Amino acid sequence: MHLLAELPKGLDDTQLSQHLRAAGVEAPPLSAFYDKTPWRSGFLLGYAGFGKTEMTNATHTLSRIIPKT
Numbered sequence: 001m002h003l004l005a006e007l008p009k010g011l012d013d014t015q016l017s018q019h020l021r022a023a024g025v026e027a028p029p030l031s032a033f034y035d036k037t038p039w040r041s042g043f044l045l046g047y048a049g050f051g052k053t054e055m056t057n058a059t060h061t062l063s064r065i066i067p068k069t
Contacts, residue, residue, distance in 0.1 A: 013029035
């Protein structure tokens with residue numbers, strides 16, 4: 001199961017994905033799924049198979065790394 005998380009315009013999903021990966025959260029950038037210029041910036045977040053603690057920790061990591069707008 002997956003959740004599509006769209007980012008505000010102007011945020012680089014590829015760069016943020018790399019920062020998240022370094023922090024232990026795998027969040028593939030949506031732009032990687034486009035053949036040409038992406039029309040959305042965001043992440044494809046998988047959540048099946050993760051427990052409450054893992055999801056809580058990942059959520060805190062996302063909120064710490066993604067800039068507030």
